[in-house]
Amino acid sequence: MHSQSLSRTPQNVEIVPRNRQFNIDETLATNWHGGDAFKTAFFDAMSILFPLGEQFFIDSVKAFRGKFDDPELERRVRGFMAQEAVHRREHQRYNEALCRARGVPLEKMERAVNRRQKLARKLLTPKQQLSGTVAFEHLTAILADATFRNPEGLEGAHPEMAALWRWHALEETEHKAVAFDVFVAVGGKTWRRRLSMALVTLEFTQHVIRNMRLLLRDYEGSRIELWRGGFKFLFGEKGALRGLKQPYLDFYKKDFHPWDHDNRELVSSVMSDFGGAEVNPI
């Protein structure tokens, strides 16, 4: 760690975007996750949220540029924004191809999030918006961690799709502390990020479930079986999201920092799969 800097991202973690493109348009017309409708819809529903969500994250951090004097943190902020910008681009392509294939207008799927964001931008102070981003970034960080810790989550998925999700999870891990460190640097309080986390958890869950229901609207089998099986896939003994309760709750601790969960070792093999980054990718 860099003791002089407000940035607490470990020195050996570089936040640099990899300008990846994924050839997935045709795959998205299928149940690409092992032929399983629930698993496919779960990931697809999250993807729908990213272009709008990540734009909000970028904007809320950008609003505080120049409000702290710390070249190291500033450098981390640039890395964060560049990574999220490439994520937006790839998930926008993903979502357009998905909606074409499934016959659901993207505009319809994004409508609820769009409305919420308009409200948030109008009613919340910049610091409140940043606090929301800090909470969302912790959710993405623990989901990313689960991607590597519980490989069952992507087992059986189409390799190109699995690569896309692992690439995104890797970069979410690399930049997981950036919004948090900016929030602390500008005087953000623990109670505020706690409150944001409670609200954001509900918000995220609600949007994922709504999008899944839209994507699964033509499913012909038993819906009870579908959701029961899905629940097992997510939270069962070998569930994709198992073990997330404690890392989630840790966020509410007073002295929490995202790198308290030091998962550098866990992601290091993935890092070598994807390699470093290219300069100026957008």
Ligand SMILES: [Fe+2]
């Ligand atoms: Fe992202």
Ligand SMILES: [Fe+2]
């Ligand atoms: Fe992120």
